[in-house]
Amino acid sequence: MTEPLRVAIAGLGTVGAGVIRLLDANGALIARRAGRPIEIVAVSARDRAKDRGVDLSRFDWVDDTASLAADARADVVVELVGGADGPALTLTRAALANGKSVVTANKAMIAHHGLELARAAEGRGVALKFEAAVAGGVPVIKGLREGAAANEIGHVYGILNGTCNFILSKMEAEGRDFAEVLDEAQRLGFAEADPSFDIDGVDAAHKLSILASFAFGTRPAFSDVAITGVRHVLAADIAEAATLGYRVRLVGVAEAGKNGLFQRVHPHLVPLDHPLAHVTGSLNAVVAEGNFVGRLFFQGRGAGDGPTASAVVADLIDIARGEFGPPYAEPAEALAEQPAAPTGERRGRAYLRLMVADKVGVLAEIAAAMRDAGVSIERLMQRGANADGSVLVAIVTHEGPERAVAASLDRLRGSPSLVGEPMWMHILES
Missing domain, CATH: 3.30.360.10 (Dihydrodipicolinate Reductase; domain 2)
Structure with missing residues (x-):
């Protein structure tokens, strides 16, 4: 039989326990699809005594999670510790440096450090996969x-x-x-x-x-x-x-x-x-x-033990098949560096909600602020008085530049007629 893919899991919360349950339940099917078995060889978490609803006695327990990065038994480290920095990042950096592939569900770490980690994985010719970091089990x-x-x-x-x-x-x-x-x-x-x-x-x-x-x-x-x-x-x-x-x-x-x-x-x-x-x-x-x-x-x-574990194991199957490739589909050095696009000239319709004092002239003040900023009003609705004496005014704008809407709200901020901050929601077009 082909050698199994040997896996060490760091973090045994909801998702870590879910990965173990999934491999137990679907192990034979997974082995067929992966071309070889996927075998857990070591686990690590903060609390060894905690009941996680799965049998951990068959795995080697490692107290020092960071040591999994150098564990000769493991081909892949599954990082489920969480957090953008700290132990998760330390473990991932060390595992990649030691030539081990990494699978993670850690969206914060990938969002903040993904480029660095992708470079490290590509430099060592190993995989860095994070399907589970976005939308759980949705591929x-x-x-x-x-x-x-x-x-x-x-x-x-x-x-x-x-x-x-x-x-x-x-x-x-x-x-x-x-x-x-x-x-x-x-x-x-x-x-x-x-x-x-x-x-x-x-x-x-x-x-x-x-x-x-x-x-x-x-x-x-x-x-x-x-x-x-x-x-x-x-x-x-x-x-x-x-x-x-x-x-x-x-x-x-x-x-x-x-x-x-x-x-x-x-x-x-x-x-x-x-x-x-x-x-x-x-x-x-x-x-x-x-x-x-x-x-x-x-x-x-998008979350939970089953869906997220499904995405983690799907990544393990890819690694077992030898499907590595650049973490971002393109080599890290080929990824374009783009500035943040300015939003002022983006055009669209908006919903604006203002809580205002129930007094004469308030609607005229709002309309004047919109007019002076160049915002065209499609609809304006006023609803009955609240317990504090305020009323709700809801506005839908015609399509226009976002800078105009921002300017109209700037004109209204600080007005004694306003009760609290306005709410601005964009309207998604079909």
């Missing part, structure tokens, strides 16, 4: 790298965070406020105790920066992603969107053009006839537009 990286390899991708966008999508879907279905639904998401395990990375859009931005590199052949540029999360979306915003024929989704959008690389994570109004409007709960979905293949739509569970 979007493989889809872009392999299935759409002959296409020029015009843009890539999608719903990249299941926690935010769960919250927005619940608010939409039940008319509940953000804080209440977030609390439920935490109780159900869809949101972390500290949900900031999710609800503030950082997790989605990590994934978007990775997707952009694959789609456009550019160097990862997480620091250039413009990020706005969902913590300030109101139930009233979702209700207004519904009356207009839209649903609210947190969407990451990336495009590469003559002015540079555009990357943004931001709440959007998505028209009901767009497939992203029908992605509900904790699902993820990615859309890529190819110049020959047309629209590609990927959807599935």
Whole structure:
């Protein structure tokens, strides 16, 4: 029999235990598809005594996770520790330097250090694979790298965070406020105790920066992603969107053009006839537009032990087959370095929500600020008074440059008529 691919796993949380369960359940099938068995030879985590629901006694336990990088028994290190820096990065750097392939689900580490790690892997002729870092079990990286390899991708966008999508879907279905639904998401395990990375859009931005590199052949540029999360979306915003024929989704959008690389994570109004409007709960979905293949739509569970473990093991199967190749489909040195594209001249329609004092002249003040900034109003709606005496004003603009919308909001900020910060959501066109 062909020699097995020997694997060391660092990190035995939900995903690490899921990888073990998947290899136990589908080991024979995986061996057939990989051309040889995939065998776990060592594991490491912080707490040896913790019950993870799998039998660990058959594996060698290594207390010092970093030592897996030099473990002669292992061909591949699976890094599931997490975190952009710290032990995960130290282990990955050392494993690659020692000539071991690495599989990781760590989107933060790849978003921040992917180019460096890709260079290291290519220099040693080993694999660095991270399908599980974007959209869990949805094979979007493989889809872009392999299935759409002959296409020029015009843009890539999608719903990249299941926690935010769960919250927005619940608010939409039940008319509940953000804080209440977030609390439920935490109780159900869809949101972390500290949900900031999710609800503030950082997790989605990590994934978007990775997707952009694959789609456009550019160097990862997480620091250039413009990020706005969902913590300030109101139930009233979702209700207004519904009356207009839209649903609210947190969407990451990336495009590469003559002015540079555009990357943004931001709440959007998505028209009901767009497939992203029908992605509900904790699902993820990615859309890529190819110049020959047309629209590609990927959807599935973006997190959890099963989907993420599936992506990790798929990468292990590729390595077992000897399918290495550059981590970003192109050699790291061939990836283009593009500046961040300016957004001011980008054209589109916008939804603006303002909470204002219920008094004479407020609508005239808003209209004047829009007029003076060059914003054309398509629709303006005012809703009844709240307990604090404020009223909601919702505006949909005609298509125009983003700099004009930004200028109109700048004119209104500081006005005694405003109660709190305005909310700006882009309208995704079909």
